Amino acid sequence: MSVQKGGLPGVKGCIEHFGAMWEVIKDARLNRRDLSVVWLDLANAYGAVPHVLILKALRYYNIPDKIIKIIVVYFAGVYGRFSSKLVTSKWQKFEIGIFMGCVISVIIFVLCMNLSDEYLKVKVPRAIQYLKDTTPVPVLKLFMDDSCLTASKAVDMQEILKVVNEFMDWSRFKLKSSKSRALVFDKGKVVEWEVDGQRGDGDLLKLTLSGKVIPNVSEKPIKFLGRWIRAEATDKEVIEQARGDLYQFLERLDGSSLSGIQKCWGYQYLVLPKMKWILAIYDIPASTVLKWEQRVNRFLRSWLGAGHTLSKICLFSRDSPVALPIDSLVDTWKVEKCRLQQSYKYSPDDFIRSVAPKVRSGRVWNAEEVLEEAERDLVCESMLGMVQPGKRAGIGFGEWKKPWEKMNTEERKKAAIERVQENLNKERVVEYGSLELQSGWARWREDVLALDLSWNSLFKMGDSMVGFILRAVYGTLVTPSLAVKWDEAEDGMCKLCRTERGTLQHILSGCKVALEQGRYTWRHDKVLNQIQSQVAYHLDKRVNNPKRSVSLQSSTIGFVSAGAKVKGPPKCQNRSGMGILTEARDWVLLADVNGKLKFPSEVTTTRLRPDLIIYSTSTKRIVWWELTCPSEERISAAHELKLDRYSGLQVECQENGWSCYNMAVEVGARGVVAESLIKAAAAIGMRGRARKKLVRDVGMEACHCSKWLYWLCGKKEWERRDIEM
């Protein structure tokens, strides 16, 4: 039964207690002192609580008679029956044992166990306690059915064991000596013995429980509250074991027939959570975790298809346009260590705070310092008041943060951990500078929207698309200009024009020959098609919907009689409205696919052909979008250029009495959509899921086409039917 564990891994309180125990053991070992610890094992603890004992415990703690009666009646009526596949027994009355899953049983169990503490307090003198510095370590520590005895000298421990045994006999609990463990230090040296062995016989004192020798930890290590404890008082072997487990997990994932993205998911949700506990509680130095992480990252890179040279700074970047939902092993370790430090620091238990267990993480990185720094940051911030989160944000923009001095302890702990994570990300940002090739995206990050790389959309995109995007954004895609570094037969030039260097930017949007052949036009038209179909749907279903109310308050002016109040414009117009399309339902959509567009003659006559035109004759209003698929580096330049190109036309339309909206939208060649698209979509009333879908699908279309442009960049001929799918 798994519920028989007194402390489940991760349950608060548990961590602090073995942390303190571990500190005491380390103290004895390093400072050459005497210490004996015995971990006791209760046989079938919950099932072995006699009901008579429950009664005694309740009386001892002065529970009112009325309540005792209720409990007695409750336990007197406990029946149960057992069934196997074939037979079911008759109902049996229970006279022993309590039931897990019942609220009062847990309380009663603790009550009964507590009696043993009361008994020891009376029988055992205080002088035999082990002192950590000046803090006495309690003789008995209880955690549900896990109990642990501590004393300084082994001789005294033997006495305590005798007393404990007396109590257990009286209370009719059963102790299992074979499952209990003892650890004895004599001036910091482990006293070893074997249960049946000849070694150490003679004048050596073996600790015994009702006549039977208790196994020594040096012979059989013990797992106490989910933590392995060994006689050497180091975690070397556990760490070695954990390393083996981690590598085995990764190998198994790698060898499975899952897709690359699924393997990454497996790492994030199966491997990492398993490692968290180990990373938190054992004394693993930074250098070791770093080594493990390098191994992990090797797998992640190959599963993602991101290129083996991709830096881990990019792999775990949180602010790149293609931020992945994957956590780094080292960062996880750091955060877990800070959490551990917190639980020691803020423990409500006096004993733990005075023992002050240390978080051991090697010499390079110190959890205590990092946590203090994060807390200092938060204190400073609350003194300064609110800081603008973004460059372009107005005053008061962003989430309001509760100031430090108004938080309670729990909120402070949470805020500090979040701050630690934030600071880790900031450290990474500083390092972008060191990566010339892979940090090109930092220059155009502000012009674009981050790609939605949630697990859901990663699975939808599939391995090859994800790999292409990551390589394209981080510059790890093999292009002639890169291959020239290792391939002697490569001249580094573009295979189409032969005059310019074959960089990714050139291949995806800068080659004259490719432009003449219509490669870029093909991508442009495919993206435009995607935009057109979604905007058409939007006009059809929402804007031109006859059920939609059209407010014409701007065109008519109501008569206001003297003394009457002027009615204000109806509120919430913008929320239910369709932006600049709100006031009409006769919108017509034209798209310049295959060069067939003719500019509406009722507006003006021109030879210019914007990519997408929406107009309404009733309100004399016209909107056009000009689409470009530039390389991301040129997004803002392309935007200005296109606006400029149609500004003359805009003036012409306005002279003819039309209100005119000239908009330019850009979809980056790597599939990263510019902010201009979302603004343009908002202007015509596309919101929420519709807009999200537009951004996602349009980006994917561009990326998909660019993938083909890249694959075919070495092929001189361009035939559209080859790749039309």
Ligand SMILES: [Zn+2]
């Ligand atoms: Zn070229």
